[in-house]
Each structure stands twice: as C-alpha cells, then as structure tokens.
Amino acid sequence: MDDKSILLHVCCAPDATHSVKVLREQYKFNVYMYFHNPNIHPKEEYLKRYDSFLKLSKAWNIPIIEAPYNPEEWFKITELYKNEPEGGARCYICYKNNLFHTARKAKELGFSYFSTTLTISPHKNAKIINGIGNDVAKLFGVTYIAENFKKNDGFKKSIEYSKELGLYRQNYCGCIYSKIEAENKRKIKYANVSNHNHSDYR
Numbered sequence: 001m002d003d004k005s006i007l008l009h010v011c012c013a014p015d016a017t018h019s020v021k022v023l024r025e026q027y028k029f030n031v032y033m034y035f036h037n038p039n040i041h042p043k044e045e046y047l048k049r050y051d052s053f054l055k056l057s058k059a060w061n062i063p064i065i066e067a068p069y070n071p072e073e074w075f076k077i078t079e080l081y082k083n084e085p086e087g088g089a090r091c092y093i094c095y096k097n098n099l100f101h102t103a104r105k106a107k108e109l110g111f112s113y114f115s116t117t118l119t120i121s122p123h124k125n126a127k128i129i130n131g132i133g134n135d136v137a138k139l140f141g142v143t144y145i146a147e148n149f150k151k152n153d154g155f156k157k158s159i160e161y162s163k164e165l166g167l168y169r170q171n172y173c174g175c176i177y178s179k180i181e182a183e184n185k186r187k188i189k190y191a192n193v194s195n196h197n198h199s200d201y202r
Helices: 015-026 043-060 071-081 089-109 126-140 154-165 178-200
Strands: 005-009 030-034 113-116
Touching: 005 015, 015 030, 015 043, 015 154, 030 043, 043 154, 071 089, 089 113, 089 126, 113 126, 113 154
Parallel strands: 005 030, 005 113
Antiparallel strands: none
C-alpha cells in the first residue's frame, strides 16, 4: 500500500461523507473505507447501514475493505457495562474495539495510516476517541490521523451530503442499549409536548 493511502473506520455512510472529503481534499489521502461495527444491533439495522455504506462507495468511487459482523464478541466485552448511560464506559470500550481492529487491519494490509469517522458526531468526545486512536496506533506501529471531523460544521455538511446521495440516516448510535435509550428519550419528549399541548385547552 502506498504512503498516501489511509484506512478509514466508518461507523455509518452519512458520517463518512464529510470525513472522506476532508481526508481526500485536505490531506490528499487515497481513502479506503472499513465498516467494522459489531456493536450495531439488530442485524436488520446493520444491513441497512451496510447497504448505505456500499451506496456511498459506489457513488464516490471509494474502495472498501470487508469486515466481519460479530455481535457476539461485542456483547461479551460490554456485558458488564450494559447499564451505563450513552457516552460512558461502554462507549469507551466500543470505540477502543473498533479502533483496535482498524489499526490491526491497517497493519495487516500495509497501510501506514488510519482514522475514524466517529469524531464527526456532536454526541461523541473527539479528544477521548483520538486518544484511543493514538494508543492503539502504537500497538501496531501505524499512524493515527487525529481529526475532529465535526469542526467547521462537519456534521451539518454530512447531513447535506447524505440528502444529496439519498443515504439512510439512523436515529440512534448503534447498539441495542443506545436504541433503548434513544427510544425512551423520544417517548419522554413526546409526552412533554403532548402534555403542553393539552394544557392549552384547559
């Protein structure tokens, strides 16, 4: 693999859009996308996101590296943290798992660089994610490109690109625990709105 190629861990196609743009245009990298996400649950949701990943690859001519879908491994390593809130210890383990496997795959295939789309999310701490990336990079002797893809309206731009390309956009991070938490928050929000509306007619 040449020195201007990078293996980009992709959590979902919408988040990859702006991230790929930055790596191609600012860093002049040849980007290869790696969809390693054993956290995504259920499988039907995983397939929706994977199909969108393939759609982006075809639309923008981005080569991909296949990754296995192994949710059993993910449930095993996060079992003790299933009751953690979103953004807590469980998420840290999830980030580390994805970045560890990406760094290992980069080393295996001869990439000098790797990065992740995770930092584009306004709900994720880029400093923590980039710290993990740098740590796992040292384990495999590769270089982690520590970007904060949400800066300069990166997340907003990703939404615009997604609409242009007709990409599927999910409404929760990925794991079953985040799905439950997101659904509960929506129920509470709906209940509050409903109660407010009803109060207008009392």
